[in-house]
Amino acid sequence: MLVLLDTLAQAALAGLFITGDLDLLTWHAANAGVLSALTIVQAAAALVVRRAARGPLWPAVASAVLVMLVSAQQGLGEARVLAGHMPLGMAVFGCATALTYWAFTHRPSSSPLVVRSRQEVAE
Template sequence: MSGRNARRGRRPLHLMRTAAVLVLLDTLAQAALAGLFVTGDLDLLTWHSANADALAALTLTQAAAALLVRWRQGGPLWPVGASVLLTVLVGAQQALGQARILAGHLPLGMAIFGLATALTYWTWTFTPTAADARMATVEVTE
């Protein structure tokens, strides 16, 4: 594989890494905004709500990137499922927050952070092999 093709072949994993890091950082930002809101800065609730929309978009991007890693680089299937689950959980988190159901909103936020951390860790430890990429190609062409 030429240098250009090798770089192109790694793009899905680079996209997944970038998306996973952004999701994790945005999840941390959500916790910080919530904590500052609780201290009495009511304007931060608006920021917290707007940032939830950004987090939802980021999780969709991550799910798409996980699918590309699976198809193009022969990555495992579980990160795709975990990324889709994360997207669903963020949607549920938004609904709970809008309904002011904090008894569900706060623990779900911790679960989202844990799943985002696991996915970010995986993206930095996964190394696709040439055999994985060949298997992905065979699966798509059959």
């Protein structure tokens, strides 16, 4: 959820910069580093869910893709390649939205810890 909220903040900062508040470009660039760090934390969390809780693979893969998208987004922004930077921002937003939706709606069929406890009791 933090990645999605920060992505929205990035869009707001960019929009306000475009309307003439030039100081917000500095904030937009600084927040890009925050977003990059958040996507790395999210990817690590997705791997933990995959390995420890036996969650699905796709959120870990999508999170890794999001790390790469944000990295490319930063590079295009620093190079002032807006023709690629702005559409890629939409892809980042879409990926962050899908992952946030999944995180709030996914219900595991059974917890590995509960299954393990039941097996131990049966033995």
